[in-house]
Amino acid sequence: MENQKPLQNGNNVDGGLLTGVDGSALIFLGTGCSSAVPNAMCLLQPSDPPCHVCSQSLSIPPEHNPNYRCNTSLLIDYCSTNGIHNYIIIDVGKTFKEQVLRWFTFHKIPRIDSIVLTHEHADAVLGLDDVRVVQPHSPTNDIDPTAIYLTQYAMDSIATKFPYLVQKKLREGQEVRRVAQLDWKIIEESSDKPFVASGLKFVPLPVMHGEDYICLGFLFGEKSKVAYISDVSRFPSNTEYVISKNGAGQLDLLILDCLYKKGSHNVHLCLPQALEALKRICPKRALLIGMTHDFDHHKDNEFLMEWSQRNLDVTLFVFKPTVVLVDELIESLKRFCVCTEDLGCTQTSILKSIHGNLIVWYGGWKKKSTENKEVLIQTLLSMLTSVSSMAIVTQHSFFDSYAGESRDGSNAAKFSTGNIISMSLISSPSFSELHDVTYANLAIFKSRFSKMEGATSGVCLKCQTMPMVACFYVWKTLLPCYSWILNSDCRKTVLPYLDRFSPSVKYDIFWVVYVRENVGEIKN
Numbered sequence: 220m221e222n223q224k225p226l227q228n229g230n231n232v233d234g235g236l237l238t239g240v241d242g243s244a245l246i247f248l249g250t251g252c253s254s255a256v257p258n259a260m261c262l263l264q265p266s267d268p269p270c271h272v273c274s275q276s277l278s279i280p281p282e283h284n285p286n287y288r289c290n291t292s293l294l295i296d297y298c299s300t301n302g303i304h305n306y307i308i309i310d311v312g313k314t315f316k317e318q319v320l321r322w323f324t325f326h327k328i329p330r331i332d333s334i335v336l337t338h339e340h341a342d343a344v345l346g347l348d349d350v351r352v353v354q355p356h357s358p359t360n361d362i363d364p365t366a367i368y369l370t371q372y373a374m375d376s377i378a379t380k381f382p383y384l385v386q387k388k389l390r391e392g393q394e395v396r397r398v399a400q401l402d403w404k405i406i407e408e409s410s411d412k413p414f415v416a417s418g419l420k421f422v423p424l425p426v427m428h429g430e431d432y433i434c435l436g437f438l439f440g441e442k443s444k445v446a447y448i449s450d451v452s453r454f455p456s457n458t459e460y461v462i463s464k465n466g467a468g469q470l471d472l473l474i475l476d477c478l479y480k481k482g483s484h485n486v487h488l489c490l491p492q493a494l495e496a497l498k499r500i501c502p503k504r505a506l507l508i509g510m511t512h513d514f515d516h517h518k519d520n521e522f523l524m525e526w527s528q529r530n531l532d533v534t535l536f537v538f539k540p541t542v543v544l545v546d547e548l549i550e551s552l553k554r555f556c557v558c559t560e561d562l563g564c565t566q567t568s569i570l571k572s573i574h575g576n577l578i579v580w581y582g583g584w585k586k587k588s589t590e591n592k593e594v595l596i597q598t599l600l601s602m603l604t605s606v607s608s609m610a611i612v613t614q615h616s617f618f619d620s621y622a623g624e625s626r627d628g629s630n631a632a633k634f635s636t637g638n639i640i641s642m643s644l645i646s647s648p649s650f651s652e653l654h655d656v657t658y659a660n661l662a663i664f665k666s667r668f669s670k671m672e673g674a675t676s677g678v679c680l681k682c683q684t685m686p687m688v689a690c691f692y693v694w695k696t697l698l699p700c701y702s703w704i705l706n707s708d709c710r711k712t713v714l715p716y717l718d719r720f721s722p723s724v725k726y727d728i729f730w731v732v733y734v735r736e737n738v739g740e741i742k743n
Contacts, residue, residue, distance in 0.1 A: 232285040232516060234322050237472075242298030245445070246326055248308070248318040250508040251288025252478060253342035255314055258512045272512040282321060285516035289314035290342040291449045291509045293474070294328065295439070297419045305332045305417035309437065309447060315346025319353060330354075333366045333416040334401070337449055338434040339373035339380075347381055350399035357397070364400040368416055370435065371405050408433055410461045424458050426451040429486035438462060443471035446502075449509055451476045452486050454496065460654050463500045465681070470502035477507040480514055494526065498621040499657065531565065531583040532592070533618040533680060536599070538578040538610040545571070545578065548609040549732060552580055556735045558602060562595065570640055570729035573697075578610065579729060592617055592683075618680040618689065622661050624668050625676035632678035632693050638731045639694040641704075646723040647686040656720055657681055660688040668692070670707075673699020700728060 237245040249255075261273035272286045281287040290312030297305045308331050322328070331353050337343055355362050369377070378385045383398055406414050406423060413422045421437045428434035428450045436448030438461065446462045460466035462473065475496065478487035487509065488496065497505050507514075507523075540548055549569060556567035559582055566583035584595075596615060603612065623632055634640060643663075647656045661679055668677050673694055680689040694700040 233287060233289055233318075234282065234325065236326065242302070242304070244296040244326075246294040246296060246322060246328070247506075247508070248292040248294050248322050249289035249312065249314060250291060250510060252509055252511045253290065253313075253340070254511075255290060256286060256288040256510070256512045261512065270512060272515050282325070286512070286514075288510060289318050290346075292318060293447055294322075294326075295419065296326075296328070297417060299418050305419070306330060307333045307335060307417050307419060309335045310337055310343040310449065311346035311350060312342040313345045316349040316352060319349070323353070331365055333368065335416055335421060335437060336367065336369040336373055337436065338428065338432075339369070339376040340450070343450075344373075344377060344380070347377070347384060347401070348399060350401065351397060354400060359395055360397060360400055362400050364402040366402045366404055366416065368404050368406050368414060368421075370408055372433075374403060374405060406435075408435065410438075410458060422461065424448060424461065425455060426458055427453040427455065432486070438470075440471070444468070445472045445474070446470050447474045449474075449476050450486075451488055452484070456655060456658060459500065462502075463654060465501070465650070465657070466654050470500070471504065473497070473500060473502035473505045475505060475507055476509045477514075478509055479511060480519070495622050498619065499661075501619065531620070532586055532683075533620060534580075534582040534584065534599075535614070535616055535618060536580040536582075536603075536612060537614040538580070538606070539613050540576060540578060540610045542609045545609075548578060548606055551606045551609065552578070553733055555580070555602060555606070556582075556733070559599070560735075562598065567735040568634070568731060569733040571732045573639075573728045573730060575727055577613075577727065616685060616687070617683040619683060620678050621657070621681050622664060623676070623678035624664075626674075627676075632676040632691050634676075634693045634731050634734065636731055636734050639697050639700050640729045640731060641692045641694065641700055642727055642729060643690045644725040645688050646725075647688075648721055650686045652720055653681075653686040653688075656686070656722060657688050659720070660690060664690050667707075671699075671703050673703065697728075 233247060233250055235247040235250070257273035257276040258270070261270040262277070265274070275284055275286050279287075291310065292312060292315070293309045295307040295309070297307060299305065306328055311334060331350065334350070350365060354365065383396075384401055385403065389395065404414075406412065408423060408425045410422050410424060413420055415421070419439055421439050424436035424438055424446060425433050426436055426448060429452055434450045436446060436451065436458075438444065438446045462470055464470075475493055476488050477490055477493040478484050479489040481489065481491070483489050483492060490507075493507060538548070542548065549571070552569050556564075556569070559567060564582045564584055566581070568581040570579040570581065572578070600612070600615070625633065645656060645660055647653050664677060664679050668674060671677075671692060673696070674692045675695060677690065677692040680691065682688065692700075
């Protein structure tokens with residue numbers, strides 16, 4: 220499904236349409252949480268002032284209100300190579316009939332050919348009884364059933380909820396009653412077990428929906444790769460590999476669960492965790508669904524647009540000085556910082572190792588294509604001829620920041636001239652282990668940062684060209700940094716995360732000797 224006139228990145232809307240040049244389309248029938256939006260209590264017992272998002276439903280018709288959200292559901296209008304359209308729906312929740320009346324009529328959807336279920340919770344299956352409204356009328360149920368794909372666990376649960384939809388034969392004396400006719404097809408909870416629904420291949424993506432429950436997302440698309448994950452609190456490593464840029468390949472579109480704007484939740488991603496996941500998975504585009512009334516479509520899409528644009532490619536150049544006094548080298552690198560601004564560099568800093576004989580130049584750039592990065596690296600190297608007599612460039616790489624924390628609540632590592640940066644670098648023997656090493660690096664970062672008294676912020680970086688990750692921790696002064704290193708058993712805290720790999724781990728401490736424009740920031 221190749222997006223021709225796509226929606227913007229960010230929060231999605233009910234009735235939103237993504238069209239493809241091949242005639243296929245994605246129609247978002249619902250983008251809201253289980254209780255939908257507006258929240259009934261905001262209308263029955265309004266607050267003072269009233270809820271801005273929910274109160275709009277009293278004055279704006281749903282079809283014109285992007286903050287009116289039914290249960291999460293996606294309709295795939297799949298146009299095969301022969302030009303025939305098949306209509307596949309993912310989940311039929313409590314608001315299914317409303318979605319049919321509003322969006323099937325608007326988009327001229329004549330039927331449903333297949334149903335695919337993510338799980339068996341109410342907001343995914345309680346519309347199954349109403350599937351009959353989009354099936355031909357037959358008082359005797361003498362029609363072709365609609366194929367429905369689900370796990371065995373979901374099948375067992377639905378057989379209890381809707382026994383009459385599963386029952387094949389009437390008991391003696393039982394009257395015939397018109398009910399939805401469904402052809403139940405069991406699928407596996409494994410990305411190694413794809414299935415085909417109405418001609419379109421689906422790869423199941425098992426995810427945790429709370430630590431006691433497995434829900435499915437789905438990967439599909441022929442010309443473009445789309446992943447739909449509506450209910451998730453954590454990605455198993457195997458699933459994340461399938462949908463990650465540094466795993467099986469970059470997604471063209473990730474449609475992702477996001478319940479609340481702040482904090483966290485035990486069975487869903489909220490915005491902070493969703494943004495961290497997007498940094499790790501790195502799709503070309505992302506749309507958030509499953510939202511409560513926390514989200515205002517227009518206001519929060521402005522934030523998400525700004526967030527998308529501020530994410531930077533991080534460049535690190537490592538120099539090994541060949542001179543005893545490095546002051547002249549640092550002055551040359553300061554001039555280099557100024558020159559890089561003409562190439563689009565937005566942030567530059569110089570770090571000097573306290574114990575070793577290394578100088579690191581940091582540059583932050585707006586996201587660039589791979590081809591542009593290769594040209595940029597060559598240009599930067601050609602500009603460094605003035606320092607070639609004073610230092611050797613031992614390493615240069617582009618990095619992505621994929622997680623970060625700060626004592627002020629932001630997810631950026633901010634630093635100023637005179638600050639201290641402790642840096643750990645983990646190199647994996649091969650790219651095959653990079654995904655797991657990236658997770659291990661994140662786990663180490665999360666477990667350590669909250670205990671680091673005196674550390675003001677930190678960020679995780681992942682190299683774009685080599686199997687390597689890094690952690691930066693920012694300290695105001697050297698004393699708390701040394702105190703942490705001397706009083707913590709680094710071997711005991713780090714090795715459990717890395718014992719199944721064979722990584723090379725390097726560690727160093729740097730002074731921030733120069734920051735262009737006074738304050739540096741590595742944003743996640």
